[in-house]
Amino acid sequence: MTSAAKKIGKQTIKLQNPPKIISTFSIVGPKEGEGPLKDYFHEIINDDTLGKDSFEKAESEMMYTAIKGAISSANLKEEDIEYLFAGDLLNQIVSSGYAARELNIPFFGLYGACSTMAESLSMASLFLDGGFARYVVASTSSHFSSAERQFRFPLEYGSQRNPTAQWTVTGSGAMVLSDHGDFPRVTYVTTGVVKDYGEKDANNMGAAMAPAAVDTIYNHFKDTGRKPSDYDVIATGDLGKVGKEITEKLLLEYGYDIKDVYVDCGDIIFDNERQNTDSGGSGCGCSAVVTCGYFYKKLMRREIKKMLLVSTGALMSTTTSLQGESIPGIAHAVAIEID
Structure with missing residues (x-):
């Protein structure tokens, strides 16, 4: 199948060998765990530091947990995964880089700000559709406290929030994609x-x-x-x-x-x-x-x-x-x- 046959219109690719999302894992913080979707998350943490000495380290640990959880849910091992596509909000995507440091998986670091889940899923899907791998992981993360510290104000500042402002989600999600199986x-x-x-x-x-x-x-x-x-x-x-x-x-x-x-x-x-x-x-x-x-x-x-x-x-x-x-x-x- 030629690339011209896969590209349709201006911005879209139709996948000829649609990759399957064979497992997922989601881990969230306490506030998210009190929200309307609490029954759908795989893990809810009680301490948003995860016992680490910084929020940045906690965020990286969340991503590591999500990736390992998704791999385990797929009944696979780390060595079965051929590529990891991941990114986050922090400078030089350190949450992803430090999570990848603990994984012996070839790593593509991505930055699309808050669009990174669809970006990592897009790139993972294209790799599989192209026949370059059989098992790939797509992941991303964010953390309220690390994002506030980087993009807005120190948490200790206690600034008044604007009604149009949003609350950065503390959480990480990961997907394992494969070229086979009866899955989405x-x-x-x-x-x-x-x-x-x-x-x-x-x-x-x-x-x-x-x-x-x-x-x-x-x-x-x-x-x-x-x-x-x-x-x-x-x-x-x-x-x-x-x-x-x-x-x-x-x-x-x-x-x-x-x-x-x-x-x-x-x-x-x-x-x-x-x-x-x-x-x-x-x-x-x-x-x-x-x-x-x-x-x-x-x-x-x-x-x-x-x-x-x-x-x-x-x-x-x-x-x-x-x-x-x-x-x-x-x-x-x-x-x-x-x-």
Whole structure:
């Protein structure tokens, strides 16, 4: 099969040998474990330091736990895994790098901000579709305390939160993909284009990322010829309440009404009013744990049979924010289906 036959439209690849997601593992922090999806996560930790002497070390430990948990759930051993695709939010993706240090697996480190779950899943799927491996892991993580310290304020500062702000999810998700088995399969990969509409407020990530989500979803429909009703669920990664509303309105202008099948992982992982999470959840770990926990279990039970995961990311840094730069957004989409 030639590459030209696999590429459809502008941004989408149709996988001719759809990889199967044969196992997942999700680990979350105490706050996430008190939220509406608590019964769907594989492990809920009581101490978000995991006994480590820094939040950064705790985040790396969470990713290591998720990867090992997914491998074990697939009845495989570490040496069976041929590649690891992983990334996170921290400088130089240290959570992933230090987790990979403990694993004897060839490693591709990725950075797509909060879009990294769909990015790692995309790259893992393309490797398998191309026949370059039989078992691959895709993973990502985030941690409220490490992200707050890096991107916003020291935790001790106790700053007042903006109503449009989101709560970075403490959690990690991992998937094992294979070329065989009766499991949810990845059928399409739509790679996003960076979009920047001039939003500069680091406390309003939903508004910054929504245009990228809209563009990717629109181009997925355009490339594949599909429409919203072809999916049981269209799930964006972490736009939160504010970004979700913007996405729905902008897609209507393109002629696509997605409200009947649309959810946002950041909007459903917390009870925003009860848990004081403002606009909802965010972070790499948001779409990772919701997909690896909640949605994967629904797919395996055939409660949903087709979903479009659209993980969203804000491609900013503390340096660019201090320099007054606007916030570019990116979104990657992966279609997951089961018979």
